[in-house]
Amino acid sequence: MTTRINPSILAADFVNLEAELARIASADLVHVDVMDNHFVPNLTFGPQMVGRIQDVSPIPLDVHLMISDVDRWGPGYAELGAASVTFHVEASDDPVALARRLRSIGALAGIALKPGTEADAYLDVLDEFDQVLIMTVEPGFGGQSFMHDTMPKLRRVSEAVRAAGLDVRLQVDGGISLDTIGIAAEAGADTFVAGSAVFGADVPADRIAALRDLAAAHRHGGEQSTGRLGA
Numbered sequence: 526m527t528t529r530i531n532p533s534i535l536a537a538d539f540v541n542l543e544a545e546l547a548r549i550a551s552a553d554l555v556h557v558d559v560m561d562n563h564f565v566p567n568l569t570f571g572p573q574m575v576g577r578i579q580d581v582s583p584i585p586l587d588v589h590l591m592i593s594d595v596d597r598w599g600p601g602y603a604e605l606g607a608a609s610v611t612f613h614v615e616a617s618d619d620p621v622a623l624a625r626r627l628r629s630i631g632a633l634a635g636i637a638l639k640p641g642t643e644a645d646a647y648l649d650v651l652d653e654f655d656q657v658l659i660m661t662v663e664p665g666f667g668g669q670s671f672m673h674d675t676m677p678k679l680r681r682v683s684e685a686v687r688a689a690g691l692d693v694r695l696q697v698d699g700g701i702s703l704d705t706i707g708i709a710a711e712a713g714a715d716t717f718v719a720g721s722a723v724f725g726a727d728v729p730a731d732r733i734a735a736l737r738d739l740a741a742a743h744r745h746g747g748e749q750s751t752g753r754l755g756a
């Protein structure tokens with residue numbers, strides 16, 4: 526069982542992104558938050574910036590699309606070469622069709638669920654997705670507090686994935702820190718986004734290692750971390 530730590534560059538210095546990416550080179554994937562000031566009340570960057578990040582990043586891209594009309598705009602991010610593209614089900618008319626399109630382009634396809642969105646509608650079609658992102662804050666901003674009440678949903682999705690014997694990454698995003706990562710790992714997460722916890726550390730590489738060890742220790746069976754295990 527692979528434990529992944531995906532630092533979010535939302536907490537990085539946007540005018541020094543290449544240097545910031547170098548500081549997290551020991552992580553598994555870099556989490557890239559695309560916000561359109563419409564689906565969420567915040568604005569980050571679009572395909573041109575993500576393409577440049579893809580050009581210079583030492584590790585693969587885990588793109589988190591917080592945009593409206595994602596059926597139209599989502600595939601373009603897969604075409605840029607992102608390893609995984611995760612979109613919000615709340616913004617898609619047909620999540621299965623969009624996931625198939627993303628996979629056909631060569632990306633892993635992920636669905637994201639806001640804290641208030643139930644997972645039940647997707648439990649029977651989990652094989653259509655490579656990742657399920659359970660938001661542990663309301664999407665839009667970094668530095669918010671982890672919402673403990675999202676854990677029952679994570680547990681339910683985790684049980685469904687295991688019952689079906691599927692290889693679906695279970696990602697948590699928002700408020701993940703040394704204090705909360707173990708809680709999410711125990712509930713079934715294997716892929717952890719951390720923005721402020723990583724970029725707010727004096728030595729991000731040390732924080733990535735500490736988060737990875739804590740997550741591995743709390744996952745089912747107490748997996749031992751062996752360092753970066755690849756994308």
Ligand SMILES: O=C(CO)[C@H](O)[C@H](O)COP(=O)(O)O
Pocket residue numbers: 533535536556558589662663664665666667668669698699700701718719720721722
């Ligand atoms: O998707 C996000 C916000 O919508 C970010 O990925 C997330 O908030 C990471 O930031 P932090 O770890 O500081 O909470």
Ligand SMILES: [Fe+2]
Pocket residue numbers: 533556557558589698718
């Ligand atoms: Fe995110």
